[in-house]
Amino acid sequence: MNIGIFGTGVVARTLGERLQTAGHAVRLGTRDPAQTRARAEPDGYGNPPFAAWQAQHPDIRLGTYAEAAAHGELLVNATQGAGSLEALRAAGEGNLDGKILMDIANPLDSSRGMPPSLSVANTDSLGEQIQRAFPGVKVVKTLNTVNARVMAYPREVADGEHHVFLSGNEAEAKARVRQLLRDDFGWRHVIDLGDITTARGPEMYLPLWLRLWGALGNGRFNIKVVAGEAA
């Protein structure tokens, strides 16, 4: 399948590599490809500049947001939450309509210090904002509750005995994303939370994730939902 991924950071790279290896044709999208290729410094997290990564992955092409969107039968929003709506506008509604958009971004706001807070929360979510702004795209919120490595290689943590969530308005879109999570990434446990408004749950989990990261000193973790007998 042709897959377009918006973003060129560690999340986009990790998922892009994993999906390309699984047999898909991946194209990454960015605002200004020439500028992205010209960066010579590591990013804020110490990851190598894009050009160094691309030299190792020549089969994954870089284009504009619009080119990645036009290429993809299925799309992935791996931009930073603060820039997601702008990236999708640049992708162009005509390139989005009718397609599934896996929204894996978090609306993190570091302007008020660390750890980040959320720029949208409680009575709205980034997933809902995207769905409202682009009613023709089928938004499925997922994977935002784990770091890039766990997204793409869930079996590396507790042999995959932990959970990821789905929120979205279309059952068929969620079924296709569930299949991709299972077949291409190896996710064993996927919980459908309901419509896109339920994205508030996994997005508002981020503040706990950030503190757990601090307490554990390691971002390679996730949560497993364990249930007892009903009363």
Add this chain to the structure above:
Amino acid sequence: MNIGIFGTGVVARTLGERLQTAGHAVRLGTRDPAQTRARAEPDGYGNPPFAAWQAQHPDIRLGTYAEAAAHGELLVNATQGAGSLEALRAAGEGNLDGKILMDIANPLDSSRGMPPSLSVANTDSLGEQIQRAFPGVKVVKTLNTVNARVMAYPREVADGEHHVFLSGNEAEAKARVRQLLRDDFGWRHVIDLGDITTARGPEMYLPLWLRLWGALGNGRFNIKVVAGEAA
């Protein structure tokens, strides 16, 4: 130990019974004990009126918030989050100062429909509000991420293989609460998230908890944190 619990709902009752059985002397506090005893209808969740429960638990005494606070060497805030600050003001600063307050409440706001949103979130939390309003009490946020039964009987779910969190400014207070969670309730896994500002994490988990409750159809669940090897 003498323990004062603020609240008379299912959370206060379940914890009160569990702590009394563990050998503590528990007193519950309410705004108006006569009114609480006079209620003849089940509460909004279908639990029997307080008088019916108390007839089965005559050793657990009911008093005002101030009486429960004066009684307790350790205090538990099991009121509804929207009424917590008012309850603590009624308890009286002099009855709180120097004591540990386990804050297990959630700032749920049902006024905007179901599921509830949070009345405070993101850049503040109920735990912090309480600590700011009562600087002499040692607030330890905990247990708010599970329902009453799981709080008091964690081994009933997956034999206790799941996590609860601590947030608070005083290491010694957190150590005492950790001991109580382990010895009196049977918690196996307790993660210290840090100071009271980290209460934003477990409080903002509630929107996910509420959707999981919907998806699972059963409130007797919790999350287990599973970690892989660091990169």
